[in-house]
Amino acid sequence: MNMMNSVRKKLVVIGNGMAGMRTVEEILQRTPGMFEITVFGAEPQPNYDRIMLSPLLAGDKSFAQIVLNSLEWYEANNIKLIAGEAVVTIDREAKLVIGEAGTTRPYDLLLLATGSNPFVLPLPGVNRPGVMTFRSVADVEQMLSIAAPGKNAVVIGGGLLGLEAAHGLNLRGMNVSVVHLMPMLMERQLDAASAHLLERKLTSRGMNIYTSANTEAFDGDGENGPVRAVVLKDEQRIEADLVVMAVGIRPNATLAKSAGLATDRGVLVDDAMRTSDPAIFAIGECVEHNKQCYGLVAPIWDMAKVAADHICGVAEPVFSPIASGTRLKVSGIEMFSAGAFMGDKSTEDVVLRDGARGIYKRLVLREDRLVGVVCFGDARDAGWYFELLKNGEPLGELRDTMIFGPVVASDDPDDALAAMADGAEICGCNGVKKSTICKSIAEHGLTSLDDVRARTKASASCGSCTGLVEGLLKLSLGTGYAPAAVKPLCKCTSHGHDEVRRRIKGGALKTIPAVMQALEWTTPNGCGSCRPALNFYLLAAWPGEYVDDAQSRFVNERMHANIQKDGTYSVVPRMWGGTTSAKELRAIADVVEKFDIPAVKVTGGQRIDMLGVKKEDLQAVWKDLNAAGLVSGHAYGKALRTVKTCVGSEWCRFGVQDSTAMGIALEKTTWGSWHPHKVKLAVSGCPRNCAEATIKDFGVVATEAGWDLHVGGNGGIKVRATELLCKVTTEEEVMEYACAFLQLYRMEAHYLERTAPWIERVGLKYVQEKIVENAELRLSLFKDFMHAQKFARTDPWAEQAADQQAGKKFNAMAELV
Amino acid sequence: MMDGMRVVRDFVDVGALEEIPSLGARCVKTAMGDIAVFRTADDTVYALRNQCPHKAGPLSQGIVHGDAVTCPLHGWVISLQSGKAMGLDTGCTPRFSVKVEHGRVLLSVGVTA
Numbered sequence: 055m056n057m058m059n060s061v062r063k064k065l066v067v068i069g070n071g072m073a074g075m076r077t078v079e080e081i082l083q084r085t086p087g088m089f090e091i092t093v094f095g096a097e098p099q100p101n102y103d104r105i106m107l108s109p110l111l112a113g114d115k116s117f118a119q120i121v122l123n124s125l126e127w128y129e130a131n132n133i134k135l136i137a138g139e140a141v142v143t144i145d146r147e148a149k150l151v152i153g154e155a156g157t158t159r160p161y162d163l164l165l166l167a168t169g170s171n172p173f174v175l176p177l178p179g180v181n182r183p184g185v186m187t188f189r190s191v192a193d194v195e196q197m198l199s200i201a202a203p204g205k206n207a208v209v210i211g212g213g214l215l216g217l218e219a220a221h222g223l224n225l226r227g228m229n230v231s232v233v234h235l236m237p238m239l240m241e242r243q244l245d246a247a248s249a250h251l252l253e254r255k256l257t258s259r260g261m262n263i264y265t266s267a268n269t270e271a272f273d274g275d276g277e278n279g280p281v282r283a284v285v286l287k288d289e290q291r292i293e294a295d296l297v298v299m300a301v302g303i304r305p306n307a308t309l310a311k312s313a314g315l316a317t318d319r320g321v322l323v324d325d326a327m328r329t330s331d332p333a334i335f336a337i338g339e340c341v342e343h344n345k346q347c348y349g350l351v352a353p354i355w356d357m358a359k360v361a362a363d364h365i366c367g368v369a370e371p372v373f374s375p376i377a378s379g380t381r382l383k384v385s386g387i388e389m390f391s392a393g394a395f396m397g398d399k400s401t402e403d404v405v406l407r408d409g410a411r412g413i414y415k416r417l418v419l420r421e422d423r424l425v426g427v428v429c430f431g432d433a434r435d436a437g438w439y440f441e442l443l444k445n446g447e448p449l450g451e452l453r454d455t456m457i458f459g460p461v462v463a464s465d466d467p468d469d470a471l472a473a474m475a476d477g478a479e480i481c482g483c484n485g486v487k488k489s490t491i492c493k494s495i496a497e498h499g500l501t502s503l504d505d506v507r508a509r510t511k512a513s514a515s516c517g518s519c520t521g522l523v524e525g526l527l528k529l530s531l532g533t534g535y536a537p538a539a540v541k542p543l544c545k546c547t548s549h550g551h552d553e554v555r556r557r558i559k560g561g562a563l564k565t566i567p568a569v570m571q572a573l574e575w576t577t578p579n580g581c582g583s584c585r586p587a588l589n590f591y592l593l594a595a596w597p598g599e600y601v602d603d604a605q606s607r608f609v610n611e612r613m614h615a616n617i618q619k620d621g622t623y624s625v626v627p628r629m630w631g632g633t634t635s636a637k638e639l640r641a642i643a644d645v646v647e648k649f650d651i652p653a654v655k656v657t658g659g660q661r662i663d664m665l666g667v668k669k670e671d672l673q674a675v676w677k678d679l680n681a682a683g684l685v686s687g688h689a690y691g692k693a694l695r696t697v698k699t700c701v702g703s704e705w706c707r708f709g710v711q712d713s714t715a716m717g718i719a720l721e722k723t724t725w726g727s728w729h730p731h732k733v734k735l736a737v738s739g740c741p742r743n744c745a746e747a748t749i750k751d752f753g754v755v756a757t758e759a760g761w762d763l764h765v766g767g768n769g770g771i772k773v774r775a776t777e778l779l780c781k782v783t784t785e786e787e788v789m790e791y792a793c794a795f796l797q798l799y800r801m802e803a804h805y806l807e808r809t810a811p812w813i814e815r816v817g818l819k820y821v822q823e824k825i826v827e828n829a830e831l832r833l834s835l836f837k838d839f840m841h842a843q844k845f846a847r848t849d850p851w852a853e854q855a856a857d858q859q860a861g862k863k864f865n866a867m868a869e870l871v
Numbered sequence: 872m873m874d875g876m877r878v879v880r881d882f883v884d885v886g887a888l889e890e891i892p893s894l895g896a897r898c899v900k901t902a903m904g905d906i907a908v909f910r911t912a913d914d915t916v917y918a919l920r921n922q923c924p925h926k927a928g929p930l931s932q933g934i935v936h937g938d939a940v941t942c943p944l945h946g947w948v949i950s951l952q953s954g955k956a957m958g959l960d961t962g963c964t965p966r967f968s969v970k971v972e973h974g975r976v977l978l979s980v981g982v983t984a
């Protein structure tokens with residue numbers, strides 16, 4: 055054994071990081087057992103994925119998940135790891151390295167992989183506790199020891215690394231400010247327009263961005279106490295419990311330099327990654343090759359191959375750097391850049407900007423070849439561009455369409471998807487790669503979009519990558535993929551109602567134009583079918599926030615009256631639970647006479663309908679009715695209509711509960727709510743059911759023991775009796791169940807779908823699971839309903855009568871008679 | 872020969888463009904009945920008789936989208952450019968000349984040929 059050992063050459067690696075260990079892996083692949091390998095690492099941990107420090111900080115990954123080479127791996131490969139001890143001396147004469155704890159090792163070949171050091175601003179207060187850099191696990195641990203919701207963090211540097219740190223700290227609940235020296239963020243990757251988009255996006259997440267901001271000092275407790283604020287040159291103070299400097303890196307060449315190796319910015323190496331001493335190789339961020347230093351892993355992987363070939367003596371390739379791409383690892387913000395994206399005199403740009411959607415793409419061309427690319431807001435095609443860039447083929451005809459991505463370049467969008475690299479990220483929100491999705495489909499036999507969402511989370515958040523995920527299902531399953539045929543909402547879109555509702559919520563879409571943009575509507579402003587639907591979906595999704603769009607309402611809802619076939623209107627005031635008074639009846643009688651209203655009729659919903667009101671009289675009619683305390687009955691709307699009641703225990707000899715009072719309470723709580731379609735309620739005082747509660751959307755029937763709750767009835771063209779939802783005992787429960795039911799219906803039914811077809815579609819069981827069996831959900835639905843009602847219980851008549859401007863729509867614009 | 876025909880029509884100022892909601896319409900009363908003046912998303916204005924070719928529904932009360940309006944009564948879609956019913960429906964509503972100058976809506980009540 056000893057014999058063997060002494061025969062084997064000794065390879066010592068300084069730096070237990072990504073470059074060093076990749077090279078060792080490459081060596082083991084080529085000539086296993088050729089070397090006796092010793093690795094010195096200044097960090098106490100085994101080699102981990104430094105790139106993943108951002109997700110580690112954000113809490114998306116644990117340390118165990120980012121380890122690249124476990125301690126067992128070192129052991130299994132007979133590698134001696136000396137972790138936690140930095141090498142301080144290289145004695146080239148004696149071919150020895152000496153660690154800071156005195157550990158001495160001889161070498162035949164030495165590999166330097168000492169990485170780089172984060173640049174530390176030489177400013178007053180830089181040594182205060184709480185001021186740190188972002189390079190290692192230790193840094194992340196230090197940040198997390200301070201980070202807490204509500205505390206203040208300041209990140210110096212608005213480049214890739216700084217923004218990833220800011221994002222992570224933001225997710226940890228800190229108030230984050232980014233201080234950036236340049237006038238725009240990520241000036242090395244973006245131009246002014248896209249940097250502005252980025253800034254807007256980050257600001258909307260609650261970050262404060264200071265650009266053109268020069269840091270002067272770190273202020274804090276006493277002389278050397280913890281940091282409390284960052285002071286800028288213009289004397290602004292930004293509160294800080296934590297300061298992260300991410301202002302750049304410097305190759306770590308100190309050790310090499312003190313050993314007398316040729317260095318400049320980094321350790322100088324030739325095309326074989328050999329330093330000025332033939333027994334010493336260097337690799338990774340510590341090197342300088344052809345005046346170039348590196349800060350990304352892709353070129354480092356190439357260096358590792360070249361070095362391994364030479365070290366093992368199996369081949370003699372030369373290192374020639376290829377372009378590499380960067381992505382911003384901030385969930386929900388897609389950004390990719392690669393190659394010579396800055397451009398110069400010899401290049402030309404092809405630019406696509408879509409301000410509304412926050413998309414920016416710049417392709418940099420030189421002599422008909424793609425040499426640089428920047429994608430912001432939509433990096434779906436990044437992989438494809440990167441391939442084009444690496445291939446370096448003349449673009450020819452592609453030039454005209456390439457800015458729109460491969461989808462246009464190829465007739466079949468699936469081709470582009472098939473051509474996409476396995477590692478390409480499909481879902482930006484959840485960071486899911488193409489290979490992950492394809493593997494899941496194969497391994498778990500997934501056949502639907504929902505399956506994929508459940509398994510991988512791909513497209514489960516904002517949903518903008520849904521098309522790509524479906525494409526992968528198609529690629530993987532071929533004809534076996536039969537997407538549930540969803541009926542599009544209307545001919546302006548291919549999306550169904552559910553998808554539209556999901557995207558509104560998931561994508562935080564808050565206006566009709568925003569929905570149409572994001573979901574790629576094919577018409578500029580929709581049609582008479584989708585606009586009212588979107589208006590309702592937005593109203594339901596964002597109560598109190600969404601501003602109702604009158605022009606997307608059907609005429610009845612815009613005029614707050616029912617248009618009749620002759621173009622006149624009918625007006626129906628609300629009568630709570632079907633009750634009225636002399637005063638109200640008198641006001642109605644007066645109005646009928648005053649405005650010469652031709653017909654008056656009692657409706658099936660226990661109220662009074664005035665028919666034949668002229669458009670120009672509407673406002674005055676409402677004014678008079680309002681004065682008597684009458685409000686709109688919403689008899690015209692996809693809204694809560696009536697709550698029909700019987701007289702109940704107050705008057706009826708059979709009555710077992712006060713159905714009228716229950717009905718009034720229900721109507722006072724639910725009136726004004728908008729729904730996918732009209733909604734009618736009824737309350738009967740005993741099972742004789744005189745209020746016909748069993749053909750209503752929500753029917754309540756009193757029993758000796760309490761109340762039976764019925765749902766999904768309809769008395770219209772297609773009569774449908776209700777189904778029993780459940781039995782409850784108290785009035786409070788009736789209220790809670792009723793509101794929860796209405797809320798579930800509002801949030802999940804398709805526009806223009808009444809409760810009866812909705813329940814037939816989803817099944818009573820589904821509704822029971824949500825409303826009856828899940829008390830927590832019921833309560834939260836109830837609360838959501840009550841919240842929305844805060845904004846809905848307003849009388850549109852009063853509003854319209856008060857609003858002079860609104861009044862105009864009832865009158866002619868001009869009279870040319 | 873030209874009797875009774877006004878070749879050069881008079882445009883009448885019927886109000887400011889702002890008085891018509893974007894993607895909406897307002898009516899102008901004339902001796903020949905109501906004329907609906909529509910405003911599209913890009914601020915183009917169109918004028919049609921306020922009567923649907925189907926059953927005379929008030930088109931000014933419909934939903935305006937693109938260069939068309941959906942009638943409030945039975946959902947026919949009428950082209951604002953031609954006054955013709957679109958899709959499978961047939962019928963036509965008279966058009967009127969209308970234009971916007973300096974933010975004012977100018978309407979000519981002679982029927983466009």
Ligand SMILES: Cc1cc2nc3c(=O)[nH]c(=O)nc-3n(C[C@H](O)[C@H](O)[C@H](O)COP(=O)(O)OP(=O)(O)OC[C@H]3O[C@@H](n4cnc5c(N)ncnc54)[C@H](O)[C@@H]3O)c2cc1C
Pocket residue numbers: 068069070071072073074094095096097104105106107108139140141142167168169170188189190215218306309337338339340348349350351352354380381383
């Ligand atoms: C937060 C973060 C995010 C990043 N994101 C990306 C990304 O998205 N894409 C990308 O391509 N790149 C990214 N990078 C850069 C990438 O991590 C580096 O390019 C890569 O780690 C460089 O590898 P290296 O081995 O040269 O250096 P390192 O991985 O830093 O390894 C050097 C090791 O040497 C040790 N060492 C130094 N001196 C001595 C000594 N004297 N004795 C013993 N040990 C010593 C150090 O402690 C360290 O462990 C990111 C970096 C960070 C910090």
Ligand code: SF4
Pocket residue numbers: 700701702703706707708709710713738739740741742743744745
């Ligand atoms: S439902 Fe019962 S309580 Fe109500 S009126 Fe009819 S019989 Fe009387």
Ligand code: FES
Pocket residue numbers: 923924925926927928942943944945946947
């Ligand atoms: S009147 Fe216009 S569609 Fe019937």
